[in-house]
Amino acid sequence: MGTIQRYTAKERSNHWIVAIAFVLAGLSGLALFHPAFFFLTNLFGGGPWTRILHPFIGAVMFLSFMAMAARFWRANQITTADRQWMGRIKDVLCNHDQNLPEVGKYNAGQKYLFWVMVVSIPVLLLSGIVIWQPWFAPFFPVGLLRVAVVVHALVAWILILGIIVHMYAAIWVKGSVRAMTRGTVSEAWARQHHRAWYRDMTGK
Amino acid sequence: MALQSLDIKARSATTTQPPVARDPIHVAKLIDISKCIGCKACQVACMEWNDLRDEVGTNAGTYDNPRDLTAQSWTVMRFSEVEVEQGRLEWLIRKDGCMHCEDPGCLKACPAPGAIVQSVNGIVDFHQEHCIGCGYCITGCPFNIPRISKKDSKAYKCTLCSDRVAVGMEPACIKTCPTGALVFGTKGDMIRHAEGRIADLKERGYANAALYNPEGVGGTHVMYVLQHGDQPELYANLPKDPHISPLVSVWKGITKPLMSLGIGLAVFAGFFHFINAGPKEVEEEKAD
Numbered sequence A: 001m002g003t004i005q006r007y008t009a010k011e012r013s014n015h016w017i018v019a020i021a022f023v024l025a026g027l028s029g030l031a032l033f034h035p036a037f038f039f040l041t042n043l044f045g046g047g048p049w050t051r052i053l054h055p056f057i058g059a060v061m062f063l064s065f066m067a068m069a070a071r072f073w074r075a076n077q078i079t080t081a082d083r084q085w086m087g088r089i090k091d092v093l094c095n096h097d098q099n100l101p102e103v104g105k106y107n108a109g110q111k112y113l114f115w116v117m118v119v120s121i122p123v124l125l126l127s128g129i130v131i132w133q134p135w136f137a138p139f140f141p142v143g144l145l146r147v148a149v150v151v152h153a154l155v156a157w158i159l160i161l162g163i164i165v166h167m168y169a170a171i172w173v174k175g176s177v178r179a180m181t182r183g184t185v186s187e188a189w190a191r192q193h194h195r196a197w198y199r200d201m202t203g204k
Numbered sequence B: 001m002a003l004q005s006l007d008i009k010a011r012s013a014t015t016t017q018p019p020v021a022r023d024p025i026h027v028a029k030l031i032d033i034s035k036c037i038g039c040k041a042c043q044v045a046c047m048e049w050n051d052l053r054d055e056v057g058t059n060a061g062t063y064d065n066p067r068d069l070t071a072q073s074w075t076v077m078r079f080s081e082v083e084v085e086q087g088r089l090e091w092l093i094r095k096d097g098c099m100h101c102e103d104p105g106c107l108k109a110c111p112a113p114g115a116i117v118q119s120v121n122g123i124v125d126f127h128q129e130h131c132i133g134c135g136y137c138i139t140g141c142p143f144n145i146p147r148i149s150k151k152d153s154k155a156y157k158c159t160l161c162s163d164r165v166a167v168g169m170e171p172a173c174i175k176t177c178p179t180g181a182l183v184f185g186t187k188g189d190m191i192r193h194a195e196g197r198i199a200d201l202k203e204r205g206y207a208n209a210a211l212y213n214p215e216g217v218g219g220t221h222v223m224y225v226l227q228h229g230d231q232p233e234l235y236a237n238l239p240k241d242p243h244i245s246p247l248v249s250v251w252k253g254i255t256k257p258l259m260s261l262g263i264g265l266a267v268f269a270g271f272f273h274f275i276n277a278g279p280k281e282v283e284e285e286k287a288d
């Protein structure tokens, strides 16, 4: 069986810039989140360097994600079929894929994750700017700083959980990773997991 | 800076008990505002002992000089002109600086292990060599005390002269105060001394004279005698009921360990899902 192009080289590069920036931002943020993770500062050259680098890495992630969001925006609109698919999430999890509603380029899980990211990444940027020492934080009242730290960490936590699910899904659904490494997927993969998209692409 | 190593009550971002073999006396500084004449000798002594030199600022029309605490000014006299009753002007002069809280919000908020330590004797000390400059201590402090230096991005504040106290001396400000408005000793002695002063003030018509040792932060190791104990806000907005913001205490206390656990559980959930349900394979490929 043949293969279908799923991502262009530009889309793949964009995705991996976001992914690398996310991992680095996540690890450097977690280092300051709880003492259990403070050892992660060693990856970034110590505590002060972790504090200095984190917001810049976050900003790179924000910019690269916004470019990616613009590319993938249309394909992530939620439809009624998505709601039905979500209603049968148990079958999805148990690998009973037979009679699920047809899925387009993205399934409902992927789409919801996309919208979680669309909301949370700008919130991370804004709250992050408020607590960014030494440049921006001194301009904000301490009450706002307190709120911003909590919002920032809470949203980061939601995002980290979302990405754990995202990464697991890529491992779980065999044949997915090559979509983002090579850019292509097998026709069989497309037919099974994204039937509507498969028909669009192949006309079959 | 580093004090004795065997009597550290609490240490920032440290989840086990630091060494507490010894139980030294609990110290306190008492600031009797009714005796303060605003001479600023204590500010000078602080600069001298700690070898600090702030930039020369500008006059803002008040006696406050410098105008605010900075990384180079760990104590500042705040002058408030208040008409306590009609026609009776009072000049309330409060020596501002770290209160050395028994329950220090700065320490709770700090993510860097050992950047803030609290000795058993009550002194809360910043160890700048471990500070990463994140500014979280500012969010933890109910008294608006820590300041981040523009030179090195480290947080600074009054040390209660921990280096002097460690070798049995009193803080520099205490030593220099010409009116006896500043006294230093054990916390118990300072409370007793304050009680005497308050009785005296009450006799002289200050019916609401009181000791400022706020419960909300577990009491403080810097205490004030206030003529108007019922209205601490008169003294350059000294908070009436200071406490660590729940955004810091609840958040740092219980939420974060639970959230960390949540991240760990998410990873395990994935792993065990894989072990139970197995991968989603493409049917035709299986046949291949």
Ligand code: HEM
Residues within 6 Å of the ligand: A022, A025, A026, A028, A029, A030, A032, A033, A034, A050, A051, A052, A054, A055, A056, A057, A058, A059, A061, A062, A121, A124, A125, A126, A127, A128, A129, A131, A132, A133, A149, A150, A152, A153, A156, A157, A159, A160, B111, B134
């Ligand atoms: C979008 C741009 C971002 C900016 C400007 C930003 C900025 C900041 C700043 C200034 C801090 C305080 C510590 C420091 O100064 O380094 C911080 C903490 C943190 N950041 Fe970010 N960040 C961003 C993105 C992210 C992302 C993408 C994540 C997670 C995936 C993240 C997770 C965290 C966490 C967990 C903390 C610790 C919060 C706490 O201690 O409660 N940040 N961030």
Ligand code: SF4
Residues within 6 Å of the ligand: B012, B109, B110, B111, B112, B115, B116, B126, B130, B131, B132, B133, B134, B135, B136, B137, B138, B146, B154, B155
């Ligand atoms: S800036 Fe404050 S909270 Fe941050 S590491 Fe330094 S002492 Fe700790």
Ligand code: SF4
Residues within 6 Å of the ligand: B097, B098, B099, B100, B101, B104, B105, B106, B107, B124, B140, B141, B142, B143, B144, B145, B146, B157
């Ligand atoms: S007054 Fe502020 S800086 Fe001083 S011990 Fe209390 S919380 Fe920490």
